[in-house]
Amino acid sequence: MVRLSNNVIGILNFLTFVLSIPIVVAGVWLSKQGSTECERWLEKPVIALGVFLMVVSIAGLVGACCRVSWLLWLYLLVMFVLIVLLFAFTIFAFVVTNKGAGEVVSNRGYKEYRLGDYSNWLQKRVNNSNTWNRIKSCLQSGKICNDFQSKFLNDTTVNQFYAENLSALQSGCCKPAEECGFTYVNSTTWTKPSNGTYTNSDCDAWSNDQSVLCFNCQSCKAGLLQNLKTDWKKVAVVNIVFLVFLIIVYSIGCCAFRNNRRERENWKY
Incomplete structure (x- = not known):
């Protein structure tokens, strides 16, 4: 039996x-x-x-x-x-x-993310150029910023845009950092000052080209790690x-x- x-x-x-x-x-x-x-x-x-x-x-x-x-x-x-x-x-x-968390910005509905706030192991993974190029390709093919632009297209003033509740990837990859001081045109188009000098390398990395934007920025890598951190926490509980x-x-x-x-x-x- x-x-x-x-x-x-x-x-x-x-x-x-x-x-x-x-x-x-x-x-x-x-x-x-x-x-x-x-x-x-x-x-x-x-x-x-x-x-x-x-x-x-x-x-x-x-x-x-x-x-x-x-x-x-x-x-x-x-x-x-x-x-x-x-x-x-x-x-x-x-x-x-x-380690790692979004940085609250005064009078903004979103947070900003810095790569240095996350663990060294995660930083090494996204700082590898081959790895990041594959990730960037996925982010671009996922049309994260295309959807972002269409969603916030009706934000005619910068204050309307600043009030939006952006995701970590949207904040890191689809707009320039606050400290760059760019002039708002629309959600994915910003005007750089003609004589601007920046301590943040992300300001020089930003481009209004819709296929570039801030996908080469450290903030974009940080936004990805914030997403990864949230997902891994959930996976760890499961x-x-x-x-x-x-x-x-x-x-x-x-x-x-x-x-x-x-x-x-x-x-x-």
Whole structure:
């Protein structure tokens, strides 16, 4: 008679196997239909995740329901490694996103972001030119500033624009820094003073060219890191819940593995 723990592991892995199918299909779809570099970049990780879930779930399903001990042992080993990696990533995510926050600007509905406020590890990632060029390409193809311009097109005065509640990416990538002192024309067009000298390199990096704007600015990198920090915090919280779930499943799997060994020993006698 199959034990309760074996049944539970079998059901959970069957559900995981079913879940892996649309993930693989989504990865294949992205490889065929992806129109931007960002979508094509996602293709391989999505396919890899789907195949990984499929293989692990098959091992757990067969190991538990068909009482194949070595498959169940392999499944538990992978689960243990996954728990360790997930725990390490969660701690890492909290550590690297601990620093950094938007700077409140007087009489503005938005904050401004400075790259130096974030962790050194994150700064090194975005300061790598190859990495940033790929990220910049994704931001441009995502039309962040195009949407920004159309949304705030009716702001006919600078005070109306200053009252807007901008996102971190919009504040960092789609407008110049406050200290530059540029003259407002519209949400993505600003006039530089003819004889301006700046201590902030972002002021020289700004361009009214809609494909450039402030995508080469340090503030744009900071805005991205602020978004990343917010997202990683949320992911870390979800990871904690998932980690507890994995530990429970791992414990049930250990019970199923012991059941398999007991039944195998009983068959010998």
